[in-house]
Amino acid sequence: MTERGVPSEGGRPPAVFTIPAGTPFVDALAAGLIARIGGGPEDLAAAVVLLPTRRACRALADAFLRLTGGRPTLLPRMRPLGDLDEDELAIAGAFDLLAEMPPDDGAAIGDDIPPALSGLRRQILLTRLVMALSGRDTSAEQAARLAAELGRLLDQVLTERLDFGALAGLVPDELAHHWQITLEFLAILSEQWPKVLTAEEVIDAAERRNRLLAAQALAWQRHPPAGPVIAAGSTGSIPATADLLKVVAELPQGCVVLPGLDTEMDEETRQALDPTHPQYGMVRLLTHLGLSAEAVKPWPPADLPHPADAAERRRLIQVALRPAGLTDRWRRQAPFSATALDGVSRIDCPGPREEAGVIALVLREALETPGRTAALITPDRLLARRVAAELRRWDIDVDDSAGAPLAHTPPVAFLRLVLDMVAEDFAPVATLAALKHPLAAGDRRPAAFRAAVRALEIAALRGPRPAGGINGLR
Numbered sequence: 001m002t003e004r005g006v007p008s009e010g011g012r013p014p015a016v017f018t019i020p021a022g023t024p025f026v027d028a029l030a031a032g033l034i035a036r037i038g039g040g041p042e043d044l045a046a047a048v049v050l051l052p053t054r055r056a057c058r059a060l061a062d063a064f065l066r067l068t069g070g071r072p073t074l075l076p077r078m079r080p081l082g083d084l085d086e087d088e089l090a091i092a093g094a095f096d097l098l099a100e101m102p103p104d105d106g107a108a109i110g111d112d113i114p115p116a117l118s119g120l121r122r123q124i125l126l127t128r129l130v131m132a133l134s135g136r137d138t139s140a141e142q143a144a145r146l147a148a149e150l151g152r153l154l155d156q157v158l159t160e161r162l163d164f165g166a167l168a169g170l171v172p173d174e175l176a177h178h179w180q181i182t183l184e185f186l187a188i189l190s191e192q193w194p195k196v197l198t199a200e201e202v203i204d205a206a207e208r209r210n211r212l213l214a215a216q217a218l219a220w221q222r223h224p225p226a227g228p229v230i231a232a233g234s235t236g237s238i239p240a241t242a243d244l245l246k247v248v249a250e251l252p253q254g255c256v257v258l259p260g261l262d263t264e265m266d267e268e269t270r271q272a273l274d275p276t277h278p279q280y281g282m283v284r285l286l287t288h289l290g291l292s293a294e295a296v297k298p299w300p301p302a303d304l305p306h307p308a309d310a311a312e313r314r315r316l317i318q319v320a321l322r323p324a325g326l327t328d329r330w331r332r333q334a335p336f337s338a339t340a341l342d343g344v345s346r347i348d349c350p351g352p353r354e355e356a357g358v359i360a361l362v363l364r365e366a367l368e369t370p371g372r373t374a375a376l377i378t379p380d381r382l383l384a385r386r387v388a389a390e391l392r393r394w395d396i397d398v399d400d401s402a403g404a405p406l407a408h409t410p411p412v413a414f415l416r417l418v419l420d421m422v423a424e425d426f427a428p429v430a431t432l433a434a435l436k437h438p439l440a441a442g443d444r445r446p447a448a449f450r451a452a453v454r455a456l457e458i459a460a461l462r463g464p465r466p467a468g469g470i471n472g473l474r
Helices: 025-037 054-068 086-091 094-100 119-137 140-159 177-200 205-222 239-250 267-272 280-289 310-320 324-332 352-367 381-392 410-423 428-435 446-460 469-473
Strands: 016-019 048-051 077-080 229-232 254-259
Touching (some): 016 025, 054 077, 119 140, 119 177, 140 177, 205 239, 239 254, 239 280, 254 280, 267 324, 352 381, 410 428, 428 446
Parallel strands (some): 048 077
16 A cells, blocks of 8 residues: 655744643633733634534633633634635635646645545445445345445545555465455455546545645645644544644644643653554654654643642553553552542442432532533443433433434434334334324324324224234224
8 A cells, every 4th residue: 555645845843732631621722822822802813723623612612701701702713623614725725726736746635626425325335336246145234234344444544545556465366265355355445436436426535534634734835824823632643634733833823732742751651652542643743743742842821720639640640551561660660649549539339320320410519519510431322321311300411522323313213113113013012102202293283193193002002912014903
């Protein structure tokens, strides 16, 4: 596989800052922006702040409101890195710049970015290709699962800005036959998928994101913005994002703000980091920027409020997250202060229901304490939904950053009940579950439809079970 990159024209040394762990990130970022740019009502309007997500943009806006006490203020332009505005790029002339680039550079980006192929449409098209290759040996369900895996591989390859050009040479002819079968299967992506995209006149979403990021980077390289540009909270895990961060860090009024970089980590530990370590992405980004961790400065102002035990706790976490190959240092580690775990509690619960109840009580207590905030961080989506359900008993609605799964939305839940009803041949329980759903109305007024369902239940679905199907209900 070959790598495609975007050239960078470095100017001054990259300006990179960090907000230490234990300090509220958006509050510190907002305070630093006011300190750097000015606190006047119109001072911030000229700045552009790049953040990882839309949610981060909303959180930063709330932080400005807290800092200014609700005073009317023109906020900076806050843009999520994953959703750059194509219209702004066109106004800035970025696409014209791309068209002027030499073929070796511009061909990877293009002067006209086609629309992205939707995820569902891609899944369907890949499923068709898998079924066409496998024939009758693969069911539609198996083909859909294989298509999903192909989609994930395609996204990873495009995100890393690689291609499938060297795929055929990965497996020598003398290796086992099943490796050759795998290569023939992956030919769906290397040979057939580009033709499908050409016929659809679209590109993959990951490729479109790469092109937009590259267009923004090139536009700012050639014509730096007049106002400050700050990229905050991103670790550059996507190569195209890392290129854009490098451009931002080198702008005359640009800088990058990293979240919780460990500037005290020794070089041996940095070299031993693996991709699962929380510091790995930032260390790799610094390498891409040509900076050492020691060159990263603390984000101003230096007098930001932070817990008194934050430094000791950071040291404890740093030691706990030491790479496996260096854990022998634990035996030589100096003892920690008792304040390192101040405020940390451990609660053992007999089951998931009690666990959700305890967490909900802790969150409620925080909300009832003036000036306090709280957040639940968990990879367990079921636990998060249980906690949200417990909080709703007290009329507390929480903002779940992971969103709601499609399968748990009311329309899809109703659709699943209808499918269950049909699959079970209109069995009484499945039929009543579908007909009593709030979205079921039978093209009538809801009250009239509910009365009809109750009449059907009394007349046909109580007592001896009717025969299957609609005729059985009749």
